[in-house]
Amino acid sequence: MFKALLITKTDDVGYRCALTELDEAQLPAAGDVTVRVDWSTINYKDGLAITGQSPVVRSFPMVPGIDFAGTVTDSAHPRWKAGDRVILNGFGVGETHWGGLAQRARVKGDWLVPLPEGLTAREAMAIGTAGYTAMLCLMALQKHWAEAGVKPGSGEVLVTGANGGVGSVAVALLAAQGHTVVASTGRLAESDYLKSLGAAEVIDRATLGAPGKPLQKERWIGVVDSVGSHTLANSCASTRYGGAVAACGLAQGMDLPASVAPFILRGVTLYGIDSVMAPLTRREAAWSALAQSLDRGKLAAMTTEIGLAAALDAGPQILAGQVRGRLVVNVNA
Structure with a gap:
């Protein structure tokens, strides 16, 4: 038996997400790798x-969670064996396939990437899809800048939604490379944090959040x-x-x-x-870059740890913009 959040949808009760206990026999049959999840995230x-x-969520019942990091316990996939440390992001996990x-968790081995050397499972989930997406954005901008001859310090880089997970990691990554970062947020009280x-x-996000002119002052x-x-x-x-502009979200x-x-x-x-269906080579490149370049002290400063039960309250909080940085979930707490 194992603990999990489970989403159900019935005519009498409606849509419901609750902490429950499940049997491993209930894990999805459509998967060739079973993982003991150590950490997840919101x-x-x-x-x-x-x-x-x-x-x-496209099917019910469903275990939510688009991310996890853990250890392979059983594998019928040629790339993985028991004891391997792995990460999963996306591929419909937590939406159409039970998540983290x-x-x-039981998933397809093709969806997994190895936990990079020097990165703990907790740190990987402190980064999560949000941080991994931020790195994909940065990789797109870096390629563009390299072709255009743009160097760090040659202008300002804007990060919107800066207090969120993607924004926090993007600010840290860009600043570490020497860029002048301007952070846009609806919570100016968090300025010292940013x-x-x-x-x-x-x-203030209000300077960007209302209808504006088709062309504005270049910045x-x-x-x-x-x-x-x-x-x-x-x-x-x-x-x-x-x-160049890298777009990855729709909070507004x-x-x-x-x-x-x-x-x-x-x-x-x-x-x-897109972080959900990104090819394996791009995923591995992003995670390798994160392991090498993301300041662990800054990662710790933007991370809050919660237990599995607390994830139920964290869901509405993150939608309401009340979460700063990253939430890492200790599924065994």
Whole structure:
């Protein structure tokens, strides 16, 4: 038996997520690797799944959790054997396939990546999909900047939703590379926290969150945006000639009320960043870079640890923007 969060949906009770005990025999048959989960985490999508505020869960019953780190206990996959330390992010886990907010998981071996040397399972989940997505954004911007000859210190880089998981890690990563980072947040009381991660300036999200002009004063050489909607539109409109925007989220909305002006008059590039189905080579490159470049002290400063039961309350909190940085879940606590 093992503990897990389980989402059910019935006509009489409706949508419900609760802590329960399950038998390993109940794990999905569609998987060739069984993992003892050591740590998981709470991302924005997990909040949607736990609360049911958006139909991200596609089948019931469902164990939520799009991330986990743990140890292989049984494998019929050629890449993995018992004792291997592994990470999983995405691939519909926690949505269409039982996920990581549990003490056991059974998944397809093709979905797993090895835990990088020098990174603990707890640190991997302190990073989680949010931090891994931030690195994918940074990799896209770095490639763009390399081709354009842009060097650190040559302009400001905007990070929206900076108090969240993606934003916090993005601020730390960009600042560590010598970029001048401007952090946008709705919680200006957290300015000292963001500056401790490396932000040179903190601005109110209200300056970007309302409808704006199609073209605005050029400011950013690059943007990491996890917000979408008007925030993304205004970010593009104020990106400098030849700059780039990496979009990975929709906290404000999934609409894009923008014009083509920044793209055809200033040569701005908009990169869409998907972490769910990213190919294995890109995943391994991102995790390797995180293990090598993310400051462990800053990672610790942005991380709060909770137990599995507390994840139930964390779901609505993360949707309400009440969570700073990253939540790591000790599934055995």
